[in-house]
Amino acid sequence: MLRYLGHRLLQILVLLFVFITLTYFILQAMPGDFTSIYASNPQMTPEMIANLQARFGLNESVWVQYVRFLRNIVTGDLGVSFSEYPRPVWDIIKERLPRTFVLFFSANIISFYIGFWLGKWSAWYKGRAADKVLVTGSISLITAFYPLVAFMALWVFSYHLGWLPLNNFVDPILWSNAPLSSMQVFGYIIYAAVVTTALLILVSLLLRKKGVAGAKSRWIPPIVLGLALLSAVALFQRSGLLIYVFDILYHLLLPLFVLTFIRIGSSLLLTRDAVLAVTQEDYVLAARARGLAPAVIRNRYLARNAIHPVVTSLALSLGESFSGGVVTETLFSWPGIGLTLLRASLGGDYPLAVGAFIITGIFLLLGHVAADIATACLDPRLRDSIGR
Amino acid sequence: MALLELQDLSLHYHTGRGVISAVNQLSLALDAGESLGLVGESGSGKSSIAHAILRLLPAYAQIRQGRIYFAGRNLLDLTEPQMREVRWRQIAMVFQAAMNTLNPMYTVGAQVVETILTHEPNMSSKAARARVEELYALVGLPCTLLRRYPHEYSGGMKQRACIALALACNPQLIIADEPTTALDVIMQARILGELESIRKERGMSVIYISHDMAMMAQVAERIGVMYAGVLVEYGCTIDLLAAPAHPYTAGLLAAVPSMADDVTQLQEIPGEPVDLYAPPAGCRFYPRCSRATAQCKEQAPPLLPCRRNRDGEHKAACWHLL
Numbered sequence: 001m002l003r004y005l006g007h008r009l010l011q012i013l014v015l016l017f018v019f020i021t022l023t024y025f026i027l028q029a030m031p032g033d034f035t036s037i038y039a040s041n042p043q044m045t046p047e048m049i050a051n052l053q054a055r056f057g058l059n060e061s062v063w064v065q066y067v068r069f070l071r072n073i074v075t076g077d078l079g080v081s082f083s084e085y086p087r088p089v090w091d092i093i094k095e096r097l098p099r100t101f102v103l104f105f106s107a108n109i110i111s112f113y114i115g116f117w118l119g120k121w122s123a124w125y126k127g128r129a130a131d132k133v134l135v136t137g138s139i140s141l142i143t144a145f146y147p148l149v150a151f152m153a154l155w156v157f158s159y160h161l162g163w164l165p166l167n168n169f170v171d172p173i174l175w176s177n178a179p180l181s182s183m184q185v186f187g188y189i190i191y192a193a194v195v196t197t198a199l200l201i202l203v204s205l206l207l208r209k210k211g212v213a214g215a216k217s218r219w220i221p222p223i224v225l226g227l228a229l230l231s232a233v234a235l236f237q238r239s240g241l242l243i244y245v246f247d248i249l250y251h252l253l254l255p256l257f258v259l260t261f262i263r264i265g266s267s268l269l270l271t272r273d274a275v276l277a278v279t280q281e282d283y284v285l286a287a288r289a290r291g292l293a294p295a296v297i298r299n300r301y302l303a304r305n306a307i308h309p310v311v312t313s314l315a316l317s318l319g320e321s322f323s324g325g326v327v328t329e330t331l332f333s334w335p336g337i338g339l340t341l342l343r344a345s346l347g348g349d350y351p352l353a354v355g356a357f358i359i360t361g362i363f364l365l366l367g368h369v370a371a372d373i374a375t376a377c378l379d380p381r382l383r384d385s386i387g388r
Numbered sequence: 389m390a391l392l393e394l395q396d397l398s399l400h401y402h403t404g405r406g407v408i409s410a411v412n413q414l415s416l417a418l419d420a421g422e423s424l425g426l427v428g429e430s431g432s433g434k435s436s437i438a439h440a441i442l443r444l445l446p447a448y449a450q451i452r453q454g455r456i457y458f459a460g461r462n463l464l465d466l467t468e469p470q471m472r473e474v475r476w477r478q479i480a481m482v483f484q485a486a487m488n489t490l491n492p493m494y495t496v497g498a499q500v501v502e503t504i505l506t507h508e509p510n511m512s513s514k515a516a517r518a519r520v521e522e523l524y525a526l527v528g529l530p531c532t533l534l535r536r537y538p539h540e541y542s543g544g545m546k547q548r549a550c551i552a553l554a555l556a557c558n559p560q561l562i563i564a565d566e567p568t569t570a571l572d573v574i575m576q577a578r579i580l581g582e583l584e585s586i587r588k589e590r591g592m593s594v595i596y597i598s599h600d601m602a603m604m605a606q607v608a609e610r611i612g613v614m615y616a617g618v619l620v621e622y623g624c625t626i627d628l629l630a631a632p633a634h635p636y637t638a639g640l641l642a643a644v645p646s647m648a649d650d651v652t653q654l655q656e657i658p659g660e661p662v663d664l665y666a667p668p669a670g671c672r673f674y675p676r677c678s679r680a681t682a683q684c685k686e687q688a689p690p691l692l693p694c695r696r697n698r699d700g701e702h703k704a705a706c707w708h709l710l
Contacts, residue, residue, distance in 0.1 A: 282488035289442050289483075290503045290553075291475035300502075304493050380537040381492060 008372065012365045019361045023354060024069055028062055034082065034348055073358065079351035083344065089355035092340065095183050097359065098190060099169060100329065100336030103252060104321030107259035112267045112314045114260070119271025119310075120303045126276065134268060141265030150331045153258045164254045167333035171247050178244055185244045188236070196228040255332040259325075263317075270313055274306035281305070307378060312371045319367010390417040390457075391593055392441070392561060397454030399436055399445070399617075408664045410436045412617045412672075414454070415691070418593055420560065423584070425596045425608030425625070427640065431661060433617040434597045435484070438563045442479055443471050459560070477507045480554040484566040487546055490538035496549050497534030500556050507557045523552040527582065544575045551583055558590070565597045580607050601644045605629055610701075613637045616662040616672040619691060623702035633694040633704035635677050671707070679708040 035052050038044040053059045057068060072079065078089035122134040158166045165171065170182045178185075203224050207217050236242040278284065279302060287301050329339040337356055344352035376382040399411035411433040418424050426434045439445050441456055443463060456463045463474065483489040491499055497520055504516045521531045527548040533541065541549060547568065554562050564583065568576040584607050587594050596608055604611055604625070611628050613621040613636065621634040632638040642655040659676035668674060674684040684707055691705040 282483060282485050283491050285444060286481075286483055286489035287491070289444055289475055289481050290506070291472040291477065292502070292506055293472070296502070296506070300494070301491055305491070379493070381539045384540075 008369050012369060015365055016362060020073060020358060023357050024066060027350060027354065034350060037348060078355035081349055081352045083347050083349040083352065089351050092352060093337065093355055093359050096335060096337045096340045098186060099334065100338060101321060102190060103255055103259065103334060103336065105318060107256055107263060108314060108317050108321055111260040111263035112310065115264045115267025116271045116310055119268040120275055120298065122268065123272045123275035123279065124298055138265035138268045141262055144262065146262055147327060147331060149262055150258050153254060157254055165251050169248070169251055169335050174247055175244065179240065182248065185241055186248055188241065189245055189248060192232040196225065196232065199228055200225055255328060255334055259328060267310065267313070271306060271310050274309050275302045278302050278305045308375055311374050311378060315371030315374050316367055318370065319364045391420040391459060392418040393457040395455045395457070397440065397456065398452045399440055400450045400452055402448045402450060406665045409667050410617050410664065414619050416612060416619060418595065420593055421591045423587060423594045423596065423607060423609045425598065425604035425611045426614060427598060427601055427604050427611060428614035429599055429661060431664065432614040434614055435565055438481065438565050438597055441563065442475055442481060476503060476559060477557045478559055479561045479563065480557065480559040482550050482554050482562060482564040482567045484569060487543065487570065489550060490546065492538055495535050495537055496541065500553050503553060504556050523555055526586065527552045543570055547571060547579055555586065559592065561593045561595070563595045563597065576603065601640055613640065616664060616667060618672050618705065620673065621704040622691065627702045633702065633709045634706045635679055635710060636673050638710055681708070683707050
């Protein structure tokens with residue numbers, strides 16, 4: 001297992017190097033450099049521009065610049081943003097990345113959970129009215145023009161009904177005299193979510209290891225989840241942060257809902273197809289012959305064996321969730337990494353654009369490894385092949 | 389009273405091309421403790437009968453008529469929950485492709501325990517595990533294999549595990565559908581021998597389904613020969629092998645190599661298998677039969693006792709018995 005992981009990480013490093021090099025040379029291939037913006041400015045003399053170029057080392061050869069660029073990246077120095085000068089690029093990414101990640105991660109997890117569940121039932125009732133409705137709905141969701149769906153949601157829920165905020169990450173008036181910055185409060189929210197999830201995983205693992213089965217243990221994870229959420233609310237209430245926490249969650253709600261909704265379709269169809277393929281297997285017929293209950297066949301035979309492609313797809317989309325959707329973040333004015341990337345690219349803020357590209361690239365590659373590990377852990381046949 | 393009795397069973401498959409008559413007006417009885425062999429080439433309806441008994445037929449199959457009595461109850465009248473209790477508790481099955489009949493995601497032991505606990509929910513999982521260990525000992529597998537996954541088993545080990553699984557709930561009847569087809573000859577003989585001794589010891593009934601006449605001669609007390617969904621001959625193994633009454637049975641036997649005879653060439657049955665979309669109106673075997681007459685073409689022969697008959701059990705469906 002360790003050897004396998006080491007092997008995969010080495011592969012990632014090589015890929016990352018290729019990725020960084022490509023990114024660098026594509027940017028280099030663009031005509032001019034960032035000083036070209038000033039070329040038409042009558043107040044900038046050619047000497048000043050040359051001075052600027054010398055300061056940033058732009059007058060040296062491409063290779064010298066490339067080596068310097070590589071060295072900076074390896075030492076973790078992503079440079080300074082032009083558009084938010086003199087803020088370091090890493091500082092900006094650190095602020096924006098969690099926003100994107102939370103939005104897309106939650107949307108992916110929720111949509112895959114719902115899609116898997118619905119897909120399982122859709123396959124089980126193949127050909128019946130419910131199945132037809134679900135399949136038609138999924139195909140509509142996949143083919144729907146996403147920006148239009150987002151605009152309609154904004155129009156209905158924010159403009160027409162006025163239930164949810166139109167845009168942005170927080171309400172600036174509310175936060176004008178907040179004790180902490182939105183980034184810190186958001187950090188606490190993530191922290192609470194991570195602790196709760198870890199607790200849930202731990203409890204389920206313990207229950208499984210102890211072999212506690214039956215109706216009683218079914219209620220333990222939901223109770224643990226409820227208690228963890230209650231204590232988090234209590235903690236935030238005591239520290240006076242609760243309204244700010246709610247404000248962030250309130251702003252998160254609409255993009256999260258739209259993203260989740262639009263992604264249910266593909267995970268549903270993926271699950272349905274996978275389950276239908278498993279239905280043909282001999283062991284499903286054999287399970288029916290053994291008189292096993294329909295729920296057991298549905299969950300332990302069909303869904304369990306169909307989980308493979310679904311988990312791979314989920315892990316890959318989790319990797320992609322770091323890059324965010326430029327479209328989503330633009331539509332909802334969600335100040336995440338996608339919007340940052342778009343603005344940096346359009347505004348000629350190369351250090352920020354490159355930094356954002358590299359960071360999202362790293363997470364995308366890690367997502368692929370996560371997909372491999374997840375599928376290997378889920379399938380005893382693969383578990384063996386990487387165990388040795 | 390017979391343990392299992394099929395009465396006048398007719399079974400059709402509705403496919404895109406039309407309707408297949410897979411089993412036609414078949415009647416058959418099996419006593420408790422008896423072993424019956426169903427022989428026939430592929431497509432003769434053997435497996436369809438097995439699936440019909442357990443009511444595992446796909447949605448496009450239709451039982452147009454007939455009854456399947458098991459221990460006095462017509463299985464075709466049972467509701468699905470009632471049928472689930474019959475499955476494995478009373479009738480178990482060893483499947484044709486043992487390789488693929490176990491769930492690859494769970495250990496084999498877990499699957500046997502799961503089956504036992506489904507049918508005996510009051511049993512403790514410890515007791516269930518103890519029983520599985522006994523079963524493994526019975527079929528000659530080490531208990532350490534229980535904690536292994538199906539892909540870690542060899543073909544022979546899987547087949548034995550499937551037999552252990554079939555015995556898990558102490559059924560009255562086991563249907564063994566081509567139980568050893570995927571195995572080499574030595575392994576075949578050993579596993580069949582073990583299954584037979586377990587059957588005799590426990591007083592179970594077994595229906596063997598195979599295309600292999602030589603294997604049937606080894607294990608079955610009675611043999612039913614099927615051709616194109618019709619039972620063409622039925623009788624004691626000894627009688628049937630010694631003096632086949634139906635031309636098809638005779639043809640099948642002539643196609644089996646024998647150590648005793650000095651045959652240099654095996655005979656094959658001429659012609660093609662029947663088109664089940666449009667089976668002949670009369671005897672389904674007549675297009676391939678050397679003794680066919682006009683009567684064979686028009687009238688389907690009933691299954692009647694033959695002349696040379698020790699106990700009145702040897703029956704065949706032919707107008708021109710051998």
